[in-house]
Amino acid sequence: METDDFLARSLKHNFWTWSAQRNPDVIPVEKADGVYFWEPSGKRYLDFNSMVMCVNIGHGNRTVQEAMIRQIRELTFAGPHMATKVRAELGEKLATLLPTGLDRFLYTLGGSEANENAIKLARDYRGKFKILTRYRSYHGATMGSMALSGDYRRLHWEPLTMPGVVHFEDPYPYRSPFFPDGQAVDEQYFSQVYLDHLEDIIRGEGPETIAAVLIETVTGTNGILVPPQGYLKGLRALCDHYGILLITDEVMAGFGRTGRWFAFQNWDIVPDIVTMAKGLTSGYAPLGAVAMKSEIADSFNDKMYFGGLTYNGHPVSLAAALANIEVIEQEGLLENTQKRGETLKNLLAEMKAKHICVGDVRSIGLFGAIELVRDRQTREPLTPTAQPLTATMKKVKDYLRAHGLYINNTFHILLIIPPLIITDEQLREGFAIIDEALTLADADL
Ligand SMILES: Cc1ncc(COP(=O)(O)O)c(C=O)c1O
Numbered sequence: 001m002e003t004d005d006f007l008a009r010s011l012k013h014n015f016w017t018w019s020a021q022r023n024p025d026v027i028p029v030e031k032a033d034g035v036y037f038w039e040p041s042g043k044r045y046l047d048f049n050s051m052v053m054c055v056n057i058g059h060g061n062r063t064v065q066e067a068m069i070r071q072i073r074e075l076t077f078a079g080p081h082m083a084t085k086v087r088a089e090l091g092e093k094l095a096t097l098l099p100t101g102l103d104r105f106l107y108t109l110g111g112s113e114a115n116e117n118a119i120k121l122a123r124d125y126r127g128k129f130k131i132l133t134r135y136r137s138y139h140g141a142t143m144g145s146m147a148l149s150g151d152y153r154r155l156h157w158e159p160l161t162m163p164g165v166v167h168f169e170d171p172y173p174y175r176s177p178f179f180p181d182g183q184a185v186d187e188q189y190f191s192q193v194y195l196d197h198l199e200d201i202i203r204g205e206g207p208e209t210i211a212a213v214l215i216e217t218v219t220g221t222n223g224i225l226v227p228p229q230g231y232l233k234g235l236r237a238l239c240d241h242y243g244i245l246l247i248t249d250e251v252m253a254g255f256g257r258t259g260r261w262f263a264f265q266n267w268d269i270v271p272d273i274v275t276m277a278k279g280l281t282s283g284y285a286p287l288g289a290v291a292m293k294s295e296i297a298d299s300f301n302d303k304m305y306f307g308g309l310t311y312n313g314h315p316v317s318l319a320a321a322l323a324n325i326e327v328i329e330q331e332g333l334l335e336n337t338q339k340r341g342e343t344l345k346n347l348l349a350e351m352k353a354k355h356i357c358v359g360d361v362r363s364i365g366l367f368g369a370i371e372l373v374r375d376r377q378t379r380e381p382l383t384p385t386a387q388p389l390t391a392t393m394k395k396v397k398d399y400l401r402a403h404g405l406y407i408n409n410t411f412h413i414l415l416i417i418p419p420l421i422i423t424d425e426q427l428r429e430g431f432a433i434i435d436e437a438l439t440l441a442d443a444d445l
Pocket of ligand 1: 109110111112113115138139140141216220221249250251252253277278
């Protein structure tokens, strides 16, 4: 009864994002705890997507809830030009998580705005306007961040209102235009081919016009593309050589997702600007941030930064972030992610060995993907990108949902992005459901 009540009432008045409005895919949610959430009917879901790839510390964490309540009672809101205790504390804390020098922070409400501000800073600091981003990237849904994004979602809105964005290829061994047969090549050589491709683009566009290269350190929704050895170091060197800033978007990959605070720390590079959101508060309150090198911040010492937001540095969001970081530290979630990440790797390998519909699997930490194909030889995706799902893909999705596994897919790619508190048993519980769903797909092929 109650389910119908708030589901029907929500359906009546709400306009749903990323959806056609007639039959939106909506789940009524009443409560959430740990790695699970529940419908009012009692139906339980194991959350393999951390809601929106953000609830890194899991649902219902008391430490964060109480920090937020304390902040609400103490000082619920203060304007963007007000110093608060929590603003001071969060800045100091974030500076300890990032490499030395990346110690000035501009707060936003989420990832899109973080990327928008990162671009403004880079353009003003360098006095150049072009931004290079990759085709298989997503940087947000505001007009500017959509222009930065490379994937199919951008195409709907073209021509976009932010000129000067140029896209380049992501190093993606499973689907590489440079190595179309998928032949195994040395990783360093593979990286070099992609860096040469980027260098060609830099020269073609004119390095004197390029302010920054912006990448998702590990590509998220477009399939968990982990950079091959040598790629990020080479990219850093290329940016230095041509006087271009390197911006890493850690909105999804940051805050423990890969087993490190930030994904770039896995490859020993230091970006000039880092954007973050999602896991920064684990979704307990809306918050994004742009971390920048102090020389970038200092370049605005005597000139105005033209940008701002009413809710810049909202105290309740900052308190949520601070408590969230404390939870990640106290519960050892980076270590848990590294350990459970090994289990995830083994489970993914099992799926690949067992199911003919699995073309490729990838992961780093608790950030994984299963790429489903119609034919292992041709690598034809089980459902084409930006098209309605094929009957087989729909069967897989419906099975997972019906059996209480909440998981996100980018067309033919299943994304495995659970809260970082997950146990091996809970990972296996989810994979038992995936195993059955993939058996259905195998039978169709
Ligand atoms: C890598 C990346 N960047 C930016 C964004 C945009 O963040 P938000 O939705 O908080 O604006 C997302 C959201 O999914 C993302 O995954």
